[in-house]
Amino acid sequence: MHVCVIGGGIAGLSAAATLASEGIQVTLLDAASQLGGRARTVAIEYNTQVHQLDNGQHILLGAYSETLKLLQQIGVNEKNAFLRMPLSLQLHVNSQIGFKLKTSRYLPAPINQLLGFLFCHGLKLHERISAIKFMAKLKKTNFQIGEDEPLAIFLLKNKQHGNIINLLWEPLCLAALNTPIQLASTKIFLNVLRDTFKNKSDSDFLLPKLDLSQLFSQPITSYLKRKNVSIFLNKRVKSITESKTGYKVSTKDETYDASHVIIAISPVRLRNVLGDLPKLHYIAEQTDSYHYQPITTIYLQYAPTASLSSPMLGLANTFSQWVFDRGILCNQHGLMAVIISAEGEHQSLTQDALALKVAQELKAAFPQLDKPLWHKVISEKRATFSCNVNLPRPAQVTPYTNLYLAGDYTYAEYPATIEGAVRSGISCANLIYH
Numbered sequence: 001m002h003v004c005v006i007g008g009g010i011a012g013l014s015a016a017a018t019l020a021s022e023g024i025q026v027t028l029l030d031a032a033s034q035l036g037g038r039a040r041t042v043a044i045e046y047n048t049q050v051h052q053l054d055n056g057q058h059i060l061l062g063a064y065s066e067t068l069k070l071l072q073q074i075g076v077n078e079k080n081a082f083l084r085m086p087l088s089l090q091l092h093v094n095s096q097i098g099f100k101l102k103t104s105r106y107l108p109a110p111i112n113q114l115l116g117f118l119f120c121h122g123l124k125l126h127e128r129i130s131a132i133k134f135m136a137k138l139k140k141t142n143f144q145i146g147e148d149e150p151l152a153i154f155l156l157k158n159k160q161h162g163n164i165i166n167l168l169w170e171p172l173c174l175a176a177l178n179t180p181i182q183l184a185s186t187k188i189f190l191n192v193l194r195d196t197f198k199n200k201s202d203s204d205f206l207l208p209k210l211d212l213s214q215l216f217s218q219p220i221t222s223y224l225k226r227k228n229v230s231i232f233l234n235k236r237v238k239s240i241t242e243s244k245t246g247y248k249v250s251t252k253d254e255t256y257d258a259s260h261v262i263i264a265i266s267p268v269r270l271r272n273v274l275g276d277l278p279k280l281h282y283i284a285e286q287t288d289s290y291h292y293q294p295i296t297t298i299y300l301q302y303a304p305t306a307s308l309s310s311p312m313l314g315l316a317n318t319f320s321q322w323v324f325d326r327g328i329l330c331n332q333h334g335l336m337a338v339i340i341s342a343e344g345e346h347q348s349l350t351q352d353a354l355a356l357k358v359a360q361e362l363k364a365a366f367p368q369l370d371k372p373l374w375h376k377v378i379s380e381k382r383a384t385f386s387c388n389v390n391l392p393r394p395a396q397v398t399p400y401t402n403l404y405l406a407g408d409y410t411y412a413e414y415p416a417t418i419e420g421a422v423r424s425g426i427s428c429a430n431l432i433y434h
């Protein structure tokens with residue numbers, strides 16, 4: 001058995017690590033010059049100094065059980081890697097705290113959630129009661145609904161209006177699905193809520209204390225090398241064809257023989273490798289219909305003494321949605337990472353104009369942040385597939401024997417997330433060695 005994993009994003013890396021841990025021979029090919037795919041760190045030079053910046057601030061949840069297990073397996077210590085905080089949302093409206101929801105670390109679920117909603121700041125009593133009733137109804141139906149529909153419509157049908165939407169459900173939907181609430185799949189949003197609110201620690205935020213490469217690709221690569229996995233970078237696969245012994249996987253210059261293949265590339269690139277596999281053309285047609293959503297990260301470097309009261313704070317009624325204090329998190333003192341999820345008016349601005357606007361918004365909300373010394377905008381235009389209503393999601397098993405699909409888009413329970421990517425990779429590996 002010799003497995004060729006095509007794509008070294010989180011899905012491909014998870015598949016390779018799981019197979020290698022079972023002693024299976026693996027070759028991993030990636031088109032890029034570094035592993036990690038959409039969760040990677042890039043070196044940015046400013047004023048002769050090199051800064052390591054993530055292509056986008058990532059947050060994990062306590063419910064990301066398979067990701068945490070995988071990190072443990074490859075030797076990443078959770079305490080060194082993450083700042084774990086009980087669910088806490090604080091949104092600033094100008095210089096005021098417009099919304100605050102905090103859950104207790106000590107009380108069990110769902111009492112901690114109930115009290116969190118009951119005593120949250122920024123919603124009127126009837127709004128808080130309406131949110132609690134809504135959550136209770138969802139729990140009763142185990143977060144299941146019949147026909148899928150846009151989340152905005154579902155919320156209105158369930159008497160969620162005004163501030164509950166603006167300050168609670170919409171920011172959560174953007175953070176979890178990276179999809180505007182008018183398009184977002186209610187079913188997928190409820191899957192995330194269900195898993196987040198199951199046990200007390202599932203709703204914890206895990207904020208990386210390391211950069212994304214230190215967190216994922218570097219330790220997984222070391223693990224794979226210890227297990228004798230062959231890793232080849234700058235190898236863009238052009239075609240996969242059936243052979244007598246399995247498959248031939250070809251790049252521009254080389255061909256690799258494999259008994260099994262896992263295609264772990266993003267849906268945007270899928271069609272490019274499926275040409276010689278006619279039974280998979282229907283999948284390329286499905287993924288061709290996908291719409292993608294951007295994630296923009298605006299890095300603003302202030303004086304090293306500048307900091308926020310918390311590593312993660314929200315902003316409402318602004319382009320800026322969340323700001324992360326990289327000084328508190330990763331010792332990048334004075335560096336703020338501001339996130340704007342999904343499409344919106346901010347896309348009409350140039351990068352410099354956007355950075356200026358965001359700096360003004362931060363100054364209004366946090367007057368201690370004066371003028372940034374420099375900025376860098378990283379815009380991932382196709383950060384995730386838009387998690388729309390009834391999006392077709394191909395399975396990991398394909399009509400071809402011993403050929404599987406991994407990637408966040410194949411884990412149909414979840415939106416595009418690290419956990420979805422990890423689960424899809426592990427699932428392909430399990431299909432091979434079980």
Ligand SMILES: Cc1cc2nc3c(=O)[nH]c(=O)nc-3n(C[C@H](O)[C@H](O)[C@H](O)COP(=O)(O)OP(=O)(O)OC[C@H]3O[C@@H](n4cnc5c(N)ncnc54)[C@H](O)[C@@H]3O)c2cc1C
Nearest residue numbers: 007009010011031037038056058059237266407408417418
């Ligand atoms: C800015 C940003 C912020 C995000 N924030 C979060 C977050 O907070 N929490 C969260 O859970 N998720 C977040 N995500 C989503 C998460 O990063 C992705 O869901 C996950 O990384 C997808 O992994 P993947 O392996 O499925 O795909 P990819 O990362 O796209 O990996 C595919 C790999 O295939 C390679 N490849 C492509 N074509 C070929 C070819 N022909 N031959 C060989 N190799 C090829 C690529 O180089 C790439 O390495 C974010 C994503 C972005 C972009």
